Amino acid sequence: MSALNPTATPFLPAISSLSTLPDTAITSTLDLLFEPTSELHSLALPTIRTCSFGSYDELIDTLRGQLLTIASEVQDNSEGKKKLYQVLGSHPRLGAPKPGKQGEELSEQSKNEQKQLRGGDEREARRLAELNEEYEETFPGLRYVIFVNGRGRDVIMEDMERRIKRGDIREEEKEGIQAMCDIAKDRAGKLLKSAEEAV
Structure with a gap:
């Protein structure tokens, strides 16, 4: 089987064949499930x-x-911890204005997952941007990650405020990892379902 075609409709290869594919096909698959990051590639490939x-x-x-x-x-400020933060930081800021602005590039999956967080009330949009900044100041090197799953901005902002107030970076690492994996499972389910429907 050849590498995934980046211009084709996204699909997941059969899980049983994944280990036999070229590195480029495996990393393309990982990029469909998670946000693209070389640090995750180097962890996951072996x-x-x-x-x-x-x-x-x-x-x-x-x-x-x-x-x-x-x-x-892994100790703080070690290479391992920096790589972990690169993986967690690969997810875009929630409610970032538009793809390409302020250095935010959104994958197609992120665009779809966050569409209900864009537009609408300007005060809410400003508050969400402020909370993103406050979160990143409270937890240097981390980015707020949550499985949006249809939740509105008000619910997301309450959760951000709770986590900022808690101020526990170890819990944030765990919650970020869990959220990232919940998102990946949701993406896998949707991609597999769309492949079944296309047959």
């Missing part, structure tokens, strides 16, 4: 090459376990 998985959920759970281990065992 795992995918040496383990077999019965489903994409199983693969995502395995990667989540690896990320949680890094978060709990």
Whole structure:
């Protein structure tokens, strides 16, 4: 099987064949599930090459376990922790104005996931931007990540305020990893469903 065609409709290869694909096809698959980041590629490639998985959920759970281990065992300011923060920081800021502005490039998945957070009430949009800044000042190197899953801006902002007030960077690492993996599972489910419907 050849590498994924970046101009084709996004699809996931059969999980049973993933370990046999070229690196470029594996990293393209990871980029569909997560936001593109070379740090995740370097973590996941050896795992995918040496383990077999019965489903994409199983693969995502395995990667989540690896990320949680890094978060709990690796010292602050180490290379491992910096790589973890690069992975978590690959998700775009919630409600960022538009793709391409303020350095925000959104994947197609992120655009769809965040569409209800854009536009609308300008005061809410400003408050969301302020909370993003406050969050990143409270937790240097991290970016607020949540599985939006249809939640509105008001619910998201309440959660941001709660997490900022809590002020626990270790919990933020865990919540960010969990949210990133919840998003990846949701994306996998949607991509697999659309492939089934196309047959």
